[in-house]
Amino acid sequence: MEDILNETIFSFNEYIEKLPGGCMMIANTLRDDRIAEALTHIRDFSEGAGWIIEASGLLQENNVSITFDMTKIIDYLEEINNGLSIGDYNLVADIFEYEIVPFFSAIEVGASNNQ
Secondary structure: OHHHHHHHHHHHHHHHHHHHHHHHHHHHHHHOOOHHHHHHHHHHHHHHHHHHHHHHHHHHHOOEEEOOOOHHHHHHHHHHHHHHHOOOHHHHHHHHHHHHHHHHHOOOOOEEEOO
C-alpha cells in the first residue's frame, strides 16, 4: 500500500508541476483561434482536474498533506464552463493565463507524505 501511495503522490506532484505550461498552451491556442484543438485540451484539463480532486481526497484520507485549496479548481472549472457557454474564448484564455497559471505556479509541493 505504501508503494501505491508514494506513486500517487509522485504522479500528483508531477501533474501539478506540468499544469501551468499546459494552461498557457490552452490560452495561446484559444487566442490563435484554433478552437477545436483548444476544446480538446480543455476537455483533457477538466478530466485532469477531476483526477486531482479525486486523488487529493484519497491522499488526505491517508494523512497526506495537500497544500492548496481544492475548491479553487472547482471554481475555475465553473468559470471556464460559463465562458465556453457564451462563446467568449478570450475570457476563457484569460482565465487560464491570469487565474489558473498563477494558482498552480504558486504551489511548491502539491502533496507530501506525513507518515
